[in-house]
Amino acid sequence: MQKTKEKPEISIKPTDLVTVTKMNHISEIQYMEHMNHTVAIKKLSEAEYVVLETGEVKSFERTENRSEGLQSLYRTFKTLRYLINNNFVGNPNELFVTLTFKKNADGWRPGVNDTEYLAKKYKAFLQRLKRKYGKVEFIRVLEPHADGHAHFHALLRFDDYDKIFIVNEELNELWGQGFVKVNSLKNVDNIGAYVSAYLSDVDLTDKEAEVFEDSGRKGEITDKKGKKFIKGGRMKYYPTGVQIYNKSKAIKMPERTVMKYREAQKKAGSAKPTYEKEILIDSDEFSNKLKFEYYNSKRV
Template sequence: MRSVPAAIVEKVSAELYVDKRTGEVKEFRHAENRADSKASVAQSLRKLRDLINTNLAEPENALWVTLTYAENMRDAKRLYEDFRRFWQRFRYYLDKHEYPPAEYITAAEPQGRGAWHLHCLFLFPEKAPFIPNADMARIWGYGFTKTKSLQGIDNPGLYLTAYLGDMELSEALRTGNTKGQIAEAEITDAQGKRQKKAIIKGARLRLYPPGFNLYRASRGVKRPEIWQITEAEAQALIHGAPLTYEKTVAITDEAGAIKNIINYRQYNCASKEGGQLDTTEKAIPPENP
């Protein structure tokens, strides 16, 4: 849906607004799910990627754990309440075993059948302790758990968020969520092997309720720093660090004319700077190229 500019509308109620150009009273179109607000979702996923990359300089200092329900649990409110209780038990477990305290970043993911599970990144100030899966499952208490290694992942933020919006074609066909563009993506299986699989882009977004927070983080998690600097200054900071992600977006007006081009690039400076560096270059093309 193309949004109406705020300057030419006046809100009357939660359901109605006045179009000042014509004086007509019209109804707001409310999003049925997160797929109806793609710009908001894209922004949420980018913030989550930046948050992960800011805090995950050393993969060995983190545990990547998936918390899954044994039942077909579809209650989004219960999801985070269950995690709150789990987090209390997990902190007690760490303290009891004299392990260092941890921070967390969690991302909620609905399965094709509608059941929720949580992906959790537990961040430690030093090498993460080994926690047997049986212990983790007992602390969780609602079903199953799985812990994966993040060693060798150049862009953990991109790796850990890639599947939150998309859905493997096999899962989509099995659950009837087949609306969307089919593409090919590289998937890492439970054994850590990478293989190419067909996906449907954005299919999972339709399973998120409108306004739902895709991710949450504890207070001690560092927030990304944003600087406005020149391209030359950014390149000086990067200083030969490998490029791990690049995307170019064209901004157009209602007639389809390009008004701006935004180039997003992300470099892994973890070995030098202790974190990831995300640079953005904006270039306005000439009116008569």
């Protein structure tokens, strides 16, 4: 059983090798006490892989609900944050929108497993946007409701414009499936973290928070700027086997470079980290210590 512990008090020496992920004004420095320079497995198909050291063919473990595979989901969200911060910085030609689905005449609306229907409706919306506004790059993310129904969040970048403004009424008409909400990116200097919170946390009304606290689970509630929410509370609603996000071809992953820690600090361009996280991984097979440092040059 793998256990992860916070705060093992890791110290990084100037000559230690680290991995640097540079995303515009945000940099991540990742240190591992024991770096693995070899690939342990090779994927054969969606169902099987081979262990390179022994030649043994094994099957990937599948879970019935994403709540049983939270580590995989957290890795997906980390990749998503990389993509967002490498391609969106909150420029005036960028929008962050929420696209919802209303019920039809029979009271039906799509759920997270209605993948073909969802993809078709978003594609039609994107085509209408492009016909009117030209080139549009995007990251589209699926978010589930507790009842299994779905809506989208989308980051849109209009490369033919220096500044974009589209009124809600027009976006509603272009979408045509429900209401559209434009979420402000003003004063947001880490869009990846901001969007991740939108996707993973569950907002609580004062009454809901009171009921939740009375149930003995007060410790799970986070209070930020007077707003109460359950951090990561939405994660259990994501099903397995469903693509959580999609992107346009021009949206690229950031480069990751291995270098000495002292060089990484210079590349980060900030005097000190804005956030740090330390993890100790301990299992029967191996143990390792990891440290993550995040630098945001806009906060210098």
